[in-house]
Amino acid sequence: MFLETDFVPGIFLSFSMTFVIVAKPAPCTCGITRFFLGFCYTLCYAAIVTKTNRIARIFNHRRQKPCQKPRYTSPKSQLIITALLVSIEGQISFRKFSVQTYRASKKRSLLL
Numbered sequence: 001m002f003l004e005t006d007f008v009p010g011i012f013l014s015f016s017m018t019f020v021i022v023a024k025p026a027p028c029t030c031g032i033t034r035f036f037l038g039f040c041y042t043l044c045y046a047a048i049v050t051k052t053n054r055i056a057r058i059f060n061h062r063r064q065k066p067c068q069k070p071r072y073t074s075p076k077s078q079l080i081i082t083a084l085l086v087s088i089e090g091q092i093s094f095r096k097f098s099v100q101t102y103r104a105s106k107k108r109s110l111l112l
Helices: 004-022 027-064 075-095
Strands: 101-103 109-111
Touching: 004 027, 004 075, 027 075
Parallel strands: none
Antiparallel strands: 101 109
């Protein structure tokens, strides 16, 4: 239930990236595209992976110790795990967050 707070903004950001991708190429739009394309999908997939991990823990734990509650299945711990996964991807994307302009000729420029 609480992971929808990560899943819905990820979907909204990924659909709103269409307008940034279609916009005229500039260092700002290229940088936003480069960072947020990975970040949007990481928000969605981190929520799905955390939810799947929770279900697997619950079913595997019942076989071993049926009387105790499995660890890391509370909503707070799920949000922390999701935030950890998203922060790892954010660090990777932010370190590679440089936009350089290359001039092939006077009339044409290439943004990477």
